[in-house]
Amino acid sequence: MLIIPAENAVNWKRPPWVTLGLMLACVLVFLFYQGGDSRKLEQAVELYVDAGLPGLEGPAYEEYLQRQIRFQGEEERVFELRRYQKLREEGEAFWLSASLLMDRDFYQYLQQNSDVIWTPTERTHWLEQRTVIEEAYIQQLSAQKLGLIPAKLSLSSLITYQFLHGGWGHIIGNLVFLFLLGFTVEKALGPGRYLLAYLACGALSGLVFTAFSLGSPVPLVGASGSISGLMGMYVAIYGLQKIRFFYFLGVYFNYFRAPALAILPVWLGKEIYDYWFSGATGVAYMAHAGGLLAGAGLVGLLGKSWLQVREEFFEPAEDERDDHFTAGYAQAMDSLGRMNFNLARQQFEALREQYPDRPILLEHLYHLAKLRPDLPEYLSRTRERMNDALSRRQPEQVVAVWQEYLREGESHHPLAAEDHNRVLFASLKQHDLKAAEKAFERLRGAGNPVLTTEACRLLAEEFEKLQMAPKARHYRQLLQAN
Missing domain, CATH: 1.25.40 (Serine Threonine Protein Phosphatase 5, Tetratricopeptide repeat)
Incomplete structure (x- = not known):
């Protein structure tokens, strides 16, 4: 189910320069900064295979996933186990090794339990080789350097993670929604306040994600929390005014009109439901929920002062x-x-x-x-x-x-x-x-x-x-x- 506001059209006589600038910044970061990640991962996998680490970590990985399924009830790990077994059967050495290397929860598990998993000799060898790979390649990946990692949260990462993305599908989807929502909110708040509100929503979204993922070594990247903040601001700006929404259900789509704020609990409910029942999809649902609340809350609390909507915003083009x-x-x-x-x-x-x-x-x-x-x-x-x-x-x-x-x-x-x-x-x-x-x-x-x-x-x-x-x-x- 997809529901997005569609009340306004873009006025190209007064382009949304900040929104376009944010989109450009994400694209440039993805192309020129994150563009080196694939080469670093290839080098890491090559060294990982040469060191014989797949033979050490592979059996431990299967046991780790089975323990997660059996003792902690993480049914979503069943999919990961089947995927790993399929890669092993098909002889996909590169992707098999990449899966082991990039599973940060598994790496944390190995660090905590290496003394009971392997013999002292194996443990020493693993520690020496894995440490080199981690420091030289894995920790140099963009998500590890500038992503939001709950286990080692920093103020700078609350901003930097908003400009990183996990792939072309991720960045294209985010930029489409950033544009669809951003030009309206920018028109309502003005460029300066809009930029600060956008970044603040992303930071607050990251804090909510961290609160629900305490101690996790898995980095969060992407602008979706900030964009959820735009959605919250969008409906809060219109309040109880009826505006037009676009919705998509499977193969059917249409428009409807409803009080803007009435859609906020629908969005929140969907994100919370997906968080509890959708399993391991790789989507940061609580970051989205945090962004929605942050955006609506900022406009609600500061809308009479700092985030005052421009008077001419509600005038027709x-x-x-x-x-x-x-x-x-x-x-x-x-x-x-x-x-x-x-x-x-x-x-x-x-x-x-x-x-x-x-x-x-x-x-x-x-x-x-x-x-x-x-x-x-x-x-x-x-x-x-x-x-x-x-x-x-x-x-x-x-x-x-x-x-x-x-x-x-x-x-x-x-x-x-x-x-x-x-x-x-x-x-x-x-x-x-x-x-x-x-x-x-x-x-x-x-x-x-x-x-x-x-x-x-x-x-x-x-x-x-x-x-x-x-x-x-x-x-x-x-x-x-x-």
Whole structure:
């Protein structure tokens, strides 16, 4: 069973650079650092065979597996025993030796019981040869140097193990999920916080794995714990909002919508169930469970402070917003064409709530209000258009709207002194003295002496600059009269 969130699409205009960088880092480490592991293992096997160690360890390995099955109930060891016996029957010397060399639990068992397994001579020979192989080759493998080994946990390994992988299938699978989840979480948190949260989830996942594998010499490698953390963060970011999920069951797949957090216990339950009942699959189920809890917990605990989701994250992408606007605008224009003005007004108002920066919507609402100049709505829309034009530095538009209102609506609901004063300033900015004087006359009639005196002074100064003495004298006389 596979369930992954599929709520968002990638916006390649703003690529998820940190996610892509993490993917690139994993690939480079796998190719150029881990690429030497196969050669080291070949050399180790060659020395192991030359030293005659398969003959010493082989019988001990079969007995070790049988003891694990018989006394400790580890039924998954049955598969390993059968695999070893098959390799021996088929004469696969290389893979037989590699299995013995790389089973770290078996090597630990040999170290603890070598004195009862072999004679003193055999034990001395084994210890000398095995120590050389371990120090020269096995301990130089990437998983041993930088992997997370519970028996010798270090702070650095909590980070480094996240960039190592066990093979092409392992790394490709992880990178696919890293991309599918990472670009959304990166968009929500921002690059810096996303990177720190990703690494923190991987570290916490490693600690949970260590807690369930105390003393184990088997190294953990891979980004799956960190990626599980992304899954936890993903659903915690959306909370109880319903989002889309993709699911795959055998040969059947489809999508469904559900509250995001409702899927978290499903994921956790699956990992815990697999840990107890799936046997030795080589999958670190408890690391996955730890990552899920770490991701959801970090967002839950720090989501109001350090891991605050960006406000614009929940907004639709620009192209989606454009598509939505185009569809809504077409519907409103269709209502206008059918002269259903009330419906058109409602549709334009709804669009304007979502797209307040689209001046065309205010223009339509203004013209609809102008159909009934006797209603107060025409006055309010006129003021909105004048203020909008001022904010866009369009003084000629301010004057044009004002003049239109004087013709259509002034007799019903007069403009205030402040409205005429704004028009006067807009007129002076574009050197339209005729409109400025007309606005001044309206301002005088509105009964605001403070604004009238200031406007009179401005007009007098403007006419003096233009050396229009009669006009300047007229407004100076009005100033003295006031």
